[in-house]
Amino acid sequence: MAKSALNSSAFDDTRNERERAPDELLAAGVAHGLVRRGTSGRTVLRALGGICGLRAHGWKDDAVRIATLLYDGLRYGAVGHGQLDRDTSEQRHQRQVTPVV
Template sequence: MQDCCRRPRGGDRPGADVAVGTLYRHFDNARSPMALTLDRLLTAGAAAGTIRDGVRGRTVLRALGGISGMRATEGRREDAVRITVLPYDGLRYGAEAAA
């Protein structure tokens, strides 16, 4: 079995590791074009001086994935707003136009 199929989420169910591994490969295929698109947007923003340089699309995509994985439960809305602002402020920090 490939390493990508050895995920703890599969549990003890027969075949669960294989199914989860397949799911991860599927999303990897989708993530790559999104990360490349984000790279282009980030490069353009850095060239315009509106966001800082040196941030990769894959990093932003992972941050957005973490934010989107938050559970929408009572009292979490304020947390979600504050957490969403962090990457936005982080991208602007040190940018020429933001100074």
């Protein structure tokens, strides 16, 4: 069976770098008590990828709500959870926080 171009070893460095960057960001968040332990960058990237796949009517509002849910979930159980950002998800949404999608 032929190896597809996307599974080529030529993309291994890019894949590894793409997964390493969010792991480093998450580790920094854990170190500062802002993000809970136990979530990998790969998982976060997959979740964000799912958000980017939304295309039904109202998808932008849904994307903001889902990204906020993801962010809130990463903070849940963190050592410093709630100490720096006391806004609720709805308050952030009302300010029209729009992620880059």
